[in-house]
Amino acid sequence: MNAIAPKFTPTGRSRLRRRPQRGRYDEAAVFEILDAGVMAHVGYAIDGQPFVTPTAYWREGRRLYWHGAAASRMIGAVGVGAPVCVTVSFLDGFVVGRSGFIHSLNYRSVMAFGRARRVDGLEAKRAAMDSFIDRLYAGRAAKLRPATEAELKQITLVEMEIEEASAKVRDAGVADLPADAGWAPWCGVFPVETRIGAPRPEPGMGAGGAPTADLAPYAEGARLDAALTQAAIMKTDQGLPVST
Numbered sequence: 001m002n003a004i005a006p007k008f009t010p011t012g013r014s015r016l017r018r019r020p021q022r023g024r025y026d027e028a029a030v031f032e033i034l035d036a037g038v039m040a041h042v043g044y045a046i047d048g049q050p051f052v053t054p055t056a057y058w059r060e061g062r063r064l065y066w067h068g069a070a071a072s073r074m075i076g077a078v079g080v081g082a083p084v085c086v087t088v089s090f091l092d093g094f095v096v097g098r099s100g101f102i103h104s105l106n107y108r109s110v111m112a113f114g115r116a117r118r119v120d121g122l123e124a125k126r127a128a129m130d131s132f133i134d135r136l137y138a139g140r141a142a143k144l145r146p147a148t149e150a151e152l153k154q155i156t157l158v159e160m161e162i163e164e165a166s167a168k169v170r171d172a173g174v175a176d177l178p179a180d181a182g183w184a185p186w187c188g189v190f191p192v193e194t195r196i197g198a199p200r201p202e203p204g205m206g207a208g209g210a211p212t213a214d215l216a217p218y219a220e221g222a223r224l225d226a227a228l229t230q231a232a233i234m235k236t237d238q239g240l241p242v243s244t
Helices: 027-035 073-078 122-136 149-153 213-218 224-237
Strands: 039-046 049-060 063-069 080-096 104-119 155-161 164-170 188-191
Touching: 027 049, 027 080, 027 104, 027 164, 027 224, 039 063, 039 073, 049 073, 049 122, 063 073, 063 104, 063 122, 073 080, 073 155, 104 122, 122 149, 122 155, 122 224, 149 155, 213 224
Parallel strands: none
Antiparallel strands: 039 049, 039 080, 049 063, 063 155, 080 104, 080 188, 104 155, 104 164
């Protein structure tokens, strides 16, 4: 008997209402999108005023992590157990049809809900920041100068257990309506990708030469989402430590 794939149980806050056929709630779909990205938007409220803050993030299991300056308003507001909504999205294509109503976008997105809390203690912060480096560049943290206590005190880290999450994906061609018959503008999809450029070594710093193995996913011409996915797999395959 096949095991049931783990999934998030949607409620009214995470269940898709518009185009529900595009919604996915299984861990595999949600994690695939999260692991292909590095920038998220964190939504929260302070005294009834909503804010959305862009930030770098990483995932370990069902936990999301992000960090900011110790004096960050966002970190101070959400790090005490506040409810937050974290979103990640990709634009994958422009879809153009025979009527304005049909024009659309191909995209992937995730909305994740939970309560954030600060990661306290210098060693816990050190482990979390090393884990972030290794998530992007597997094995690199061990090669770097360790962070000093003064540096660690300048940042605050937040973790959030994902309570609910939904993915929404459109990956299709052009729809059509009976009323569009007889109209002849060009129709189709313009794919959209972000790719890695040529590496630019910093003169006078480092060992020089080609980028090392920990940087292999970021080869010139590689798709960014594919590179980030590969980097996440490399970290798992190498059994590197995770945040505590």
